Amino acid sequence: MNKRVISTDQAPQAIGTYSQAVRVGDTVYLSGxxxxxxxxxxxxxxxxxxxxxxxxxxxxxxxxAANGTLADIVKLNVFLTDLGHFPVVNQVMTEYFAEPYPARAVVGVAALPKGAGVEMDAVMALAD
Incomplete structure (x- = not known):
């Protein structure tokens, strides 16, 4: 298996033992x-x-940094500390994504790192 770590200073640096993203073949796994x-x-x-x-x-x-765009995301996971904010996610998402939208899950959680109200991770599919 050939995996490549993706890193950029244009996004927050990892604050733990993980990579910003990892590419395996045509698939890129973006950390939260x-x-x-x-x-x-x-x-x-x-x-x-x-x-x-x-x-x-x-x-x-x-x-x-992985030579892709949000249009290449096929799966998006959204974690919210208040599911009442779900309509805001939908509204803002229409400004960043166009149809066909990625598959998505939204999960209510008790807390997120640094007191954040939202966290998202994604899976992106790229052509060679």
Whole structure:
């Protein structure tokens, strides 16, 4: 198995024992992103909409580092500390994705790293 680690300074650096993404063949596994500002590694200020946008921006940067785009994402997992924010995710997602949308799961969780309100990870399929 040939796996390649994907890394960029345009997204938050890993804060643990993981890679921002790993490519195996045509598949790229993007690690969870929380709304950290890459330059400061602090949470973005603002409401849940600002947090969701920052997470999509971070995922965009990692996808780009893997020579892909959000359009290449085939599976998106969303973790929310308040499922009442689900409509905000849907609304903002339409600005970052076009049909056909990726498969998706949304899960309510008790807490996320650094007190974030949202985290997302993804699987991206690329052509050789």
């Amino acid at each position: 992103q929380i709304p950290l500002i890459p330059e400061t590694m602090t949470l973005v200020e603002g409401d849940i909409e600002a947090q969701v946008r920052r997470v999509f921006d971070n995922l965009t940067a990692v996808a780009r």
